[in-house]
Every structure is written in structure tokens, then in C-alpha cells.
Amino acid sequence: MNRFENMENFIRVVEVGSISGAADRLGVAKSAVSRRLKELEEHLGVELFHRTTRRMNLTDTGRAFYHQCVRILEDTLEAELASAQVHGTLKGGLKIALPSTFGLMHMGPAINEFLQAHPQIEFDLDFNDREVDLMQEGFDLAIRIARLPDSSLIARRLAPIQSIMCASPSYLKKMGTPKTPDELLTHQCLVYSLLHDYEYWHLTDAEGKEFKTKIRPYLKATTGEFIRDAAVADQGIILVPSFIVYKEIERGELIPVLKEYKPLQIDAYAIYPQTRHLSQRVRTFVDFLVKRFEGTPYWDLQIQKLT
Amino acid sequence: MNRFENMENFIRVVEVGSISGAADRLGVAKSAVSRRLKELEEHLGVELFHRTTRRMNLTDTGRAFYHQCVRILEDTLEAELASAQVHGTLKGGLKIALPSTFGLMHMGPAINEFLQAHPQIEFDLDFNDREVDLMQEGFDLAIRIARLPDSSLIARRLAPIQSIMCASPSYLKKMGTPKTPDELLTHQCLVYSLLHDYEYWHLTDAEGKEFKTKIRPYLKATTGEFIRDAAVADQGIILVPSFIVYKEIERGELIPVLKEYKPLQIDAYAIYPQTRHLSQRVRTFVDFLVKRFEGTPYWDLQIQKLT
DNA sequence: AAATACTGTTCATAATATCGCAACAATTGG
DNA sequence: CCAATTGTTGCGATATTATGAACAGTATTT
Numbered sequence: 001m002n003r004f005e006n007m008e009n010f011i012r013v014v015e016v017g018s019i020s021g022a023a024d025r026l027g028v029a030k031s032a033v034s035r036r037l038k039e040l041e042e043h044l045g046v047e048l049f050h051r052t053t054r055r056m057n058l059t060d061t062g063r064a065f066y067h068q069c070v071r072i073l074e075d076t077l078e079a080e081l082a083s084a085q086v087h088g089t090l091k092g093g094l095k096i097a098l099p100s101t102f103g104l105m106h107m108g109p110a111i112n113e114f115l116q117a118h119p120q121i122e123f124d125l126d127f128n129d130r131e132v133d134l135m136q137e138g139f140d141l142a143i144r145i146a147r148l149p150d151s152s153l154i155a156r157r158l159a160p161i162q163s164i165m166c167a168s169p170s171y172l173k174k175m176g177t178p179k180t181p182d183e184l185l186t187h188q189c190l191v192y193s194l195l196h197d198y199e200y201w202h203l204t205d206a207e208g209k210e211f212k213t214k215i216r217p218y219l220k221a222t223t224g225e226f227i228r229d230a231a232v233a234d235q236g237i238i239l240v241p242s243f244i245v246y247k248e249i250e251r252g253e254l255i256p257v258l259k260e261y262k263p264l265q266i267d268a269y270a271i272y273p274q275t276r277h278l279s280q281r282v283r284t285f286v287d288f289l290v291k292r293f294e295g296t297p298y299w300d301l302q303i304q305k306l307t
Numbered sequence: 308m309n310r311f312e313n314m315e316n317f318i319r320v321v322e323v324g325s326i327s328g329a330a331d332r333l334g335v336a337k338s339a340v341s342r343r344l345k346e347l348e349e350h351l352g353v354e355l356f357h358r359t360t361r362r363m364n365l366t367d368t369g370r371a372f373y374h375q376c377v378r379i380l381e382d383t384l385e386a387e388l389a390s391a392q393v394h395g396t397l398k399g400g401l402k403i404a405l406p407s408t409f410g411l412m413h414m415g416p417a418i419n420e421f422l423q424a425h426p427q428i429e430f431d432l433d434f435n436d437r438e439v440d441l442m443q444e445g446f447d448l449a450i451r452i453a454r455l456p457d458s459s460l461i462a463r464r465l466a467p468i469q470s471i472m473c474a475s476p477s478y479l480k481k482m483g484t485p486k487t488p489d490e491l492l493t494h495q496c497l498v499y500s501l502l503h504d505y506e507y508w509h510l511t512d513a514e515g516k517e518f519k520t521k522i523r524p525y526l527k528a529t530t531g532e533f534i535r536d537a538a539v540a541d542q543g544i545i546l547v548p549s550f551i552v553y554k555e556i557e558r559g560e561l562i563p564v565l566k567e568y569k570p571l572q573i574d575a576y577a578i579y580p581q582t583r584h585l586s587q588r589v590r591t592f593v594d595f596l597v598k599r600f601e602g603t604p605y606w607d608l609q610i611q612k613l614t
Numbered sequence: 615a616a617a618t619a620c621t622g623t624t625c626a627t628a629a630t631a632t633c634g635c636a637a638c639a640a641t642t643g644g
Numbered sequence: 645c646c647a648a649t650t651g652t653t654g655c656g657a658t659a660t661t662a663t664g665a666a667c668a669g670t671a672t673t674t
Contacts, residue, residue, distance in 0.1 A: 002632095003311040003383065019651060029634045034651060044391040046591075050598050051651075052641075059594040060463065061390055064585065068386035072379060076310065079375035083368055084351040156367065278371065284353075287366040291357050309661095326622060336663050341623060343661095361621050361670045 001039060004076075007069040009036045010048065014058060014066045082280070092281050095124040097132045098143040101224045102268065106243055106299070107143060114288050121281060129222060134273050140282050145241070147266045155271045156286055159293040162300065163263035164245060165201075166254040167237040174234070177257055181213035184258075188218035188236030190227040201239050203261040210264070228254075239263060246299040256303075268293070308346060311383070314376040316343045317355065321365060321373045389587070399588050402431040404439045405450040408531045409575065413550055413606070414450060417599050421592060428588060436529060441580050447589050452548070454573045462576040463593055466600040469607065470570035471552060472508075473561040474544040481541070484564055488520035491565075495525035495543030497534040508546050510568040517571070535561075546570060553606040563610075575600070 012022040013033065023030035041048050048062035058066065098107050104127065111123060126132070126139070134142055134153065145161055171188075178184055181203060191198060198220065200212040218236050221227050224244040231238045231245075232253050238245075248254040270286050272278070319329040320340065330337035348355050355369035365373065405414050411434065418430060433439070433446070441449055441460065452468055478495075485491055488510060498505060505527065507519040525543050528534050531551040538545040538552075539560050545552075555561040577593045579585070603611065 002309045004309065020649080030651075031635080031653080032633060034653090035632090038652085044387060046390055047594065047598075050594075050601060052601070055641085056651085057597075059597070060585070060590040061587075061594055064590065065386060065390040068382070068389070072382050072386060075375070075379050075382065079372065079379060080351060082375070083353055083372040278367070280368075283367040283371065287354060287357075287368055290364075290366070291354075294357060294359070327620080337622075338624080338664075339662055345623090358622075359670080363622085 001043065006036050006040045006043075007073060009033055010040055011066065011069050011073065013037060013049075013056075014062070018056065092120075092279070093122045093124060094141065094281050094285060095126070095139050096141045096143065097126045097128060097134070097137075097139050099129050099145055100127040101244060102145060102241075103127050103143065110289060110292050113292070114285060118284075121285075134271070140279070141270060141272045141285065143268065143270055145266060145268050147264065152274075153271045154274055155269045156290055158268040158270055158289055159297045160300075161241050161243065161266045161268050163239055163266075164242045164249070164256055164303070165237060165239045165258050165261075165263065166231065166245060166249060166256045168232055168234045168253060169255055171231070171234040171236060172255060172257070178237070179258075181211075181258065181261055184213060184215050184237065187216070189215040190230050190236045190238045191215070191217045191220045192224050192227055192238065192240050193220045193222050202264050203258075204264065206260055242303060243297065243299045246303050249303045308350065311380075313343050313347045313350075314380060316340055317347055318373065318376050318380065320344060320356075320363075321369070325363065399427075399586070400429045400431060401448065401588050401592060402433070402446050403448045403450065404433045404435060404441070404444075404446050406436050406452055407434040408551060409452060409548075410434050410450060417596060420599070421595050425591075428592075441578070447586070448577060448579045448593070450575065451578055452573060452575050454571065459581075460578045461581055462578045463597055465575040465577055465596055466604045467607075468548050468550065468573045468575050470546055470573075471549045471556070471563055471610070472544060472546045472565050472568075472570065473538065473552060473556060473563045475539055475541045475560060476562055478538070478541040478543060479562060479564070485544070486565075488518075488565065488568055491520060491522050491544065494523070496522040497537050497543045497545045498522070498524045498527045499531050499534055499545065499547050500527045500529050509571050510565075511571065513567055549610060550604065550606045553610050556610045 009022070009026070012026055013019055016022045016025055019033045019037070020030050023033045026033065037048070044065070046061050047059050048065065050057045050059055103125070111125075115121065115123070131144075132139060132142060143158070175187060178187060181201075184201070189201075198217060199214060201215055202210065202212045204210050219227065219230060221230075224240050227238050228240060228245050228248065230236070232248055237257065242249075245254055249256065270289055272282055272286070316329070316333065319333055320326055323329045323332055326340045326344070327337050330340045333340065344355070351372070353368050353372075354366050355372065357364045357366055410432070418432070422428065422430070438451075439446060439449060450465070451462075482494060485494060488508075491508070496508075505524060506521060508522055509517065509519045511517050526534065526537060528537075531547050534545050535547060535552050535555065537543070539555055544564065549556075552561055556563065577596055579589055579593070
């Protein structure tokens with residue numbers, strides 16, 4: 001039994017006032033309308049109409065049920081409309097805040113790919129590492145790399161972000177490869193000051209226990225790319241997210257060190273304000289991102305084996 | 308496509324977390340669940356789940372749609388429950404105010420008939436001609452005979468009530484049969500004081516125009532039956548609803564007079580307060596009454612030809 | 615590391631439900 | 645009183661839907 005069609009059927013009969021008329025409007029045989037109405041009445045065990053072979057009058061029960069049917073049908077259509085992709089592409093703007101390095105390196109290609117499917121979307125991208133107030137500044141969405149999501153906002157985890165400690169082969173040859181975290185104090189450390197403490201690096205030992213080890217910051221920068229390039233130029237040891245250095249590691253320009261001590265795992269999130277009616281653009285884009293970054297990130301596929 | 312089953316299907320998949328599990332719960336093959344889910348996604352043109360052959364995660368779109376589906380299904384089930392006769396008979400009380408004469412003569416048999424089908428209903432009948440405050444005194448329903456329904460309440464028309472002017476053959480023989488309304492002043496009029504003015508009877512002429520004619524009240528009573536009996540006992544001319552005197556007219560004990568001048572048409576109504584959730588008892592009983600009194604009332608079938 | 619168990623999807627077949635047509639019964643309006 | 649219209653029912657044809665096995669991919673276990 002198709003509850004839905006039966007309701008629609010019933011509504012039409014009420015509004016047109018006759019079975020024949022409703023059948024015309026619905027484009028089906030009147031026998032079908034009659035039978036569906038009968039089915040509905042049998043299902044409810046109630047008479048919806050007083051029938052006098054030629055005339056039909058709603059019963060009180062029928063009238064009450066009619067109003068509820070109308071409301072339910074409207075709700076359903078609205079729900080479908082709100083969720084349905086209005087065929088093909090989306091339109092409108094999408095203002096997004098995203099961290100500069102991750103944004104440039106990995107969100108850029110993703111956004112380009114999304115634009116293939118939805119060329120009508122106008123992206124307004126703000127590459128910035130400061131924390132923006134989503135509501136205040138009218139952002140639809142922000143990409144954040146953090147240890148835990150901000151609970152006051154909706155957060156969808158996009159990808160795990162693992163950091164890697166590494167240095168160039170030449171540097172290691174010249175200065176030696178550290179065997180324990182303590183030895184880092186004798187090395188030149190290049191600090192990515194956004195994600196880590198200035199003077200400490202947080203690690204976990206073989207048993208998964210957290211601890212921090214003091215380092216000697218030889219150079220500090222808020223851009224991961226800069227200290228990566230510095231490390232490639234034999235300037236010292238860095239601790240940066242793998243998504244920044246994965247190519248250099250694959251090419252052997254940088255070599256992981258102290259692999260037994262895993263840096264703290266953090267994550268990339270898409271976050272957006274809690275609004276009652278989330279726009280279809282945001283929903284679709286976030287769905288797209290979640291799917292694209294699902295599983296082990298492509299930047300970790302190769303270097304996974306090396307760590 | 309069965310929207311409803313698809314929604315139910317989708318909800319189950321979300322709640323159980325897997326297609327196989329949902330299939331077990333629903334008692335259908337998992338292929339059916341899979342296909343319906345696919346149908347729903349194609350209908351919306353949207354991915355509801357991120358799928359990884361083994362694991363399924365709701366998309367944002369899916370989550371939003373899920374909540375709306377749940378609400379819609381709940382509404383639907385509630386609507387059906389509110390309208391459905393819970394198989395067989397109803398239970399509970401039904402407190403009804405009804406006019407004494409009409410109540411005794413015509414509602415009595417109707418209520419008895421209703422009790423055949425629903426013996427569990429406990430009727431609490433208040434035969435009374437004063438206007439009761441439904442809300443205040445806790446009535447579920449009132450039967451009223453009036454010209455127009457009280458607009459602040461829900462009113463369902465049960466039957467047309469036509470009045471008849473008549474007298475006994477002996478009386479007419481002795482005093483003469485009036486030919487015009489004016490002549491009524493020379494007659495003994497017995498007044499049913501509830502429905503009509505004390506000193507005027509309201510009539511319509513052949514063209515349907517309303518007018519009132521003065522009468523000389525010889526006897527007044529608030530009980531139709533009393534003045535009917537008085538008229539049968541040759542006491543004078545009465546103007547009463549046909550449902551009171553139809554048997555006497557059929558038997559020839561009373562004879563209509565001034566048939567060309569129709570008394571004003573009034574109606575019998577079932578009225579009840581506007582509450583958000585009308586009880587199923589009231590609805591079913593009113594539906595029953597409307598159906599029972601539908602068309603020309605049985606008390607008018609015979610005398611129709613005589614007037 | 616390999617095997618196993620479990621997942622979701624697909625396909626052809628079978629069962630089911632639904633529809634339209636036509637005949638019928640009942641009522642209304644001229 | 646007849647004609648026209650309405651709602652209901654039965655039957656054959658059609659379309660829809662479920663089923664169960666085979667398949668492909670992924671965790672879990674040993």
C-alpha cells in the first residue's frame with residue numbers, strides 16, 4: 001500500500017469534490033481513485049466520506065484527516081526540495097576561510113575539482129591563519145587544522161593530519177642523526193610556530209604516552225613552506241605536518257628522524273555555524289570534501305611506509 | 308515510487324547503521340533495501356551516504372534529510388492514529404446536551420442505535436432546553452435547534468427543521484379554517500414559546516418574502532408536546548416543528564392550515580467546542596448522526612405531500 | 615600474511631500489485 | 645420519465661517490486 005499516493009489521492013478528491021474530477025486531474029482512471037480511497041478507508045477503519053452514490057460529503061473524521069494530510073504532504077515536498085540537488089549545478093556564493101599552507105596545497109585542487117561540477121558557484125576564499133569569527137564576518141565555512149573541533153560549531157572531520165620530524169640528508173650527515181628526543185637540544189631546530197609550542201615539541205613514546213621535549217629554536221616562522229625549504233637547504237630539523245613535506249620525503253630530499261616518537265595526531269576540519277537551514281551549497285561542498293579526503297590522505301600514502 | 312516506504316527504509320538504515328541490519332529489521336532482502344536507498348538518492352539527485360563498500364557514513368545532506376523524514380513519519384503515524392478507529396468499538400464517556408422534545412423523540416432512537424455498535428460508550432445525556440456553556444460545563448457535544456449555528460463553535464448540520472401550522476379537524480370545523488394570516492387574530496393560538504415570538508409568528512409568503520403576523524396567544528408552553536396534545540384536544544391552532552406532530556398529521560388528527568405561508572426554515576445542529584484534538588468518540592458519533600439524518604428526515608417523508 | 619567472514623551491489627527471475635477498460639448500479643436534473 | 649453522470653466492481657494486461665545467488669571489496673582473525 002502506498003500511503004503517500006493514497007494521501008495525495010484523498011486530498012485531490014476532497015479538493016475537487018468528486019472521484020471522477022479527481023481522476024481527470026490526476027490523469028488516472030476513476031476506478032483507481034475509487035479503489036485507493038477505499039483502501040485508505042479500510043486501512044483507517046473509518047469512513048472518510050458520506051457517500052450517496054452521486055454526492056460525497058466529508059465526515060468530521062475525514063476533514064480532520066484531510067488537514068493533516070495536506071500538512072504532511074507539504075512538509076514532505078519541502079523536505080525533498082531542501083535536500084534535492086536542483087538538477088545539475090548549484091548557484092550562489094561560498095565564502096570560506098582556510099589556512100594558507102593547507103589551503104593552497106590541498107584545498108586548491110579540491111576546489112578546482114568541485115568547480116568542474118558546479119561552475120556557477122562563486123568562491124570567496126580568505127587564506128588566513130588567524131581564527132576568524134564565522135558568524136561575525138559572514139563566512140559560510142572555515143577549514144581548520146586543530147586537535148579538537150570547536151564544540152560550539154558544527155565540525156566535520158576531513159582528514160587526519162600527522163606531523164613528521166625530518167631533516168635533509170646533508171644536514172644529518174654533518175650534524176649526526178639524533179637517537180633520542182633529548183639529543184634534539186644539540187640540534188638546530190626550525191619551528192613552525194603556528195602548530196607547536198615555541199620551545200617544546202610534543203611527542204608520544206612507543207607506549208603512546210605523551211611528553212614534551214625541549215628544543216632550541218634556531219629559526220621560527222609562521223609558514224610551513226618556509227621552514228620546509230630551509231630544512232631542504234640543510235638548515236636543521238623540522239617538525240611539520242606531513243602534507244607540507246610529503247613530496248620532499250618521497251624524493252629523498254628530507255628524511256624522517258626519531259620515527260618511534262610520534263607527534264600528536266591532529267585533524268583537519270570543515271566547520272560551519274549551526275543554522276536552522278543550512279544552505280544546500282555548504283552541505284554539498286562539505287559532503288564533497290569529506291568524500292574527497294576520506295580514508296588515508298593521498299599525501300600520506302607513500303610516506304606511510306617510511307615512518 | 309513509494310516515497311513513504313523509501314523514507315522508512317532510509318530511516319531504518321540510518322538508525323541501524325547498515326543495510327544488512329536494516330534488511331533484517333524490516334524483514335526484507337538486503338538487495339531491496341539497497342535498491343530503495345539508491346532510488347531515493349537518484350530521486351533527490353544527492354548522495355545520502357558516503358559509502359566504502361563496508362562502511363556507510365551519513366552525509367550532511369543525508370543527516371538533514373533524515374531528521375525531516377523522522378518528523379514526517381511521526382506526523383503521519385500520529386495522523387493515522389488520530390483518525391483510525393482502533394478496531395471495533397470505542398470506549399469512554401460522551402456528555403451531551405440536547406433539547407428535551409427533539410432529544411426524546413428523535414435522538415433517543417439514534418443513540419440506541421449507536422450503542423448497538425459501540426456498547427462501551429457511556430452516554431451522559433442532559434435533556435434541557437436552556438443554552439448551556441459547553442466549555443464551562445464539560446459537555447462534549449450539544450444538539451441545538453436554531454436558525455443559524457453559533458459561529459464560535461463547530462457546527463454540523465444534522466437535519467432541516469420545518470415548522471407546520473395546524474389544528475384538529477373538530478376545531479377547524481367549529482371555528483373555521485383561516486384563509487389569510489390576518490385571520491389568525493380571531494383564532495385561539497397555542498404558542499410554543501421556545502422557538503417563536505410570543506405575539507408574532509414569522510412566515511414567508513408565496514414569493515418567499517419574510518413577514519410576521521400578530522397572533523393572540525391563548526396558551527403558552529415551553530414544551531412542544533403539551534401544546535400538540537392541546538391542539539389534538541381541539542384547543543386551537545399551533546405552529547410547531549414537524550418532528551413533533553408528524554404522526555398526528557399522518558393519522559389525520561391534525562390538519563395543516565395556511566400551507567402557502569411557509570414558516571421560517573431552521574435546522575438541527577450538532578455543535579462542539581473547537582479543540583485542537585477532537586476526540587475520536589465525538590467525531591465518530593457526529594459522523595454517525597450526520598449520516599443517520601441525511602437527506603429528507605423520516606418525519607417529513609409522509610407529510611411532505613400534505614403541505 | 616592469508617584466510618575468513620561480513621558488507622553492499624548487481625542481475626535475472628518470479629511474485630505481486632496496480633492500472634485501465636468496460637459493465638453495472640444508483641441517483642439527479644431537466 | 646429519460647438521459648446523463650457518478651461511484652463501484654471484475655477481469656485481463658502491464659508495470660513494479662522482491663528475491664536469492666553471484667560478485668566485489670574490506671575488516672578481522674588466526
